[in-house]
Amino acid sequence: KNHVKIYSTGRYIPPNRVSNHDLTSWMDTSDEWIVKRTGIRSRYLSRGDNTSDLCIKAAHNVLEGSHVNADEIGLIIVATMSPDGQSPSVASKVQSAIQAGQAMAFDMNAACSGFVYALSTAEKILRHAPYSYALVLGGEVMSKEIDWTDRKTAVLFGDGAAGVLIGKTDESDQFISEDLHANGDKGEALTSGNRKVDNPLIQSDKSVSYLTMDGREIFNFVTRSIPDSIQKVIEDGETEIEDIDYFLLHQANARIIEIVAKKLKRPIEAFPMNIQNYGNTSAASLPILLDELAKDRTVLNGKKQKIILSAFGGGLTWGTLLLEI
Ligand code: ACO
Incomplete structure (x- = not known):
């Protein structure tokens, strides 16, 4: 059958937690303003790990939760608007690091909608593909895209990566x-x-x-x-x-x-x-x-x-x- 399901999930968050209070030492803002307008109390910021580093760690975490070997994966899509650079793609770096020797790999940019776009795309490619599994990640180091003197945006964003392994199944379609x-x-x-x-x-x-x-x-x-x-x-x-x-x-x-x-x-x-x-x-x-x-x-x-x-x-x-x- 041509059915697709989610096999496992995983994430990696950089360890440096920055509270609203911490932000007040860098800019004119307050915990009260940020919580009231957005609900945000803290975010995690990278201390140097780029988007691919976060995605590679998240990918390992996704695979640990499955019984699938990296060389069974045929497709890797990384949704990101903050790639390390234009080339190589973050997805190619993930493909290399996890040794997914059989996988095609590319990044997709639909900003914050990227993961939904990528999951939808991967599911459709997978249905018609000769292989059984696809890895779909969303990863961002938004902190490098931000003007840290602009309090209107700087307080909003954080860094992190996560994803899912999807694959073919005889069970019902998800x-x-x-x-x-x-x-x-x-x-x-x-x-x-x-x-x-x-x-x-x-x-x-x-x-x-x-x-x-x-x-x-x-x-x-x-x-x-x-x-x-x-x-x-x-x-x-x-x-x-x-x-x-x-x-x-x-x-x-x-x-x-x-x-x-x-x-x-x-x-x-x-x-x-x-x-x-x-x-x-x-x-x-x-x-x-x-x-x-x-x-x-x-x-x-x-x-x-x-x-x-x-x-x-x-x-x-x-x-x-x-x-x-
Ligand atoms: N701390 C304190 N005061 C601030 C801050 C801050 N960090 N930022 C702005 N202010 C001040 C402004 O200067 C302004 O003061 P003024 O009235 O004296 O000029 C006042 O607060 C109100 O500012 P606004 O920008 O009008 O605030 P608003 O109520 O619109 O809230 C917010 C801003 C939280 C960004 C809101 O508009 C929002 O959440 N929008 C949605 C954003 C979103 O969902 N983005 C997702 C897509 S992102 C993606 O695709 C990557």
Whole structure:
């Protein structure tokens, strides 16, 4: 059968925890402002590990939780908007480090929606592939993309990596329905890493730009689009909203998640959050949350739960998956 399921999850968080209080020694902000507007209390920042280092450690953790050897993996996708560089890709570095000698490997950038985009893509490639397993990671060192003098963005983001191993199965399919979108008209609401053309024909400033964000624009777009996207996958998945066990939303802002819960008329307990600990880790946020919930047996515990994964971010992009895991 052409069915696909999640075999294991894993994560790696750099060890350096930075509290809101710690930030106040570098910038004019307060624990109160950050908690009230975002729900964030701390984040973890890399002390030098780049995105591939975090992803390699997360990949080892994913594989430890499975009975699969790295050379059985045919595909590695890393969702990231903060790769080590343009080439080699983070995915290629992971492929080498874990010795996945049979795997094709590439990075995918859909900003904070990256993990949902990558998981959806990997699942489709896998269905038609001659191999049995794919590794999908989300990893970011957002702290290197940030202008640390801009308190409007610097307080929001954190570093980390996590992912899942998916594979073919004779059991029932776990991927039920999906809804993925982009609206490039609003692309300027979140920009990062721009480089100007610079060559013998035209000389420009060689610097790479830091992350900029129109927080209000994104806030409004998310609270309008995400409830509709979730409703759509539920309808297409021929299920009812009451039957969804957990709604895992990209951890960008606790207020956004509360508004989405209210709009969907579902209890906030069905929307697990860890933003208080990690801040916004962009493409890593959903797999970190999924791994935490899997490790404490809240999900992926053999109970066949209906789970929503929904993410949104730069592009603008957004996407929702309905899984039965
Ligand atoms: N500490 C203290 N004060 C601050 C800080 C700070 N860190 N940052 C801003 N302020 C001040 C501002 O200067 C402003 O003061 P003023 O009124 O005197 O000018 C005031 O607080 C309000 O600032 P706003 O930017 O208007 O604050 P807002 O209520 O919009 O909240 C926030 C900002 C938290 C960023 C919110 O807009 C938000 O969460 N948006 C969503 C962002 C998001 O979800 N991004 C996800 C996508 S990210 C991705 O794809 C990588």
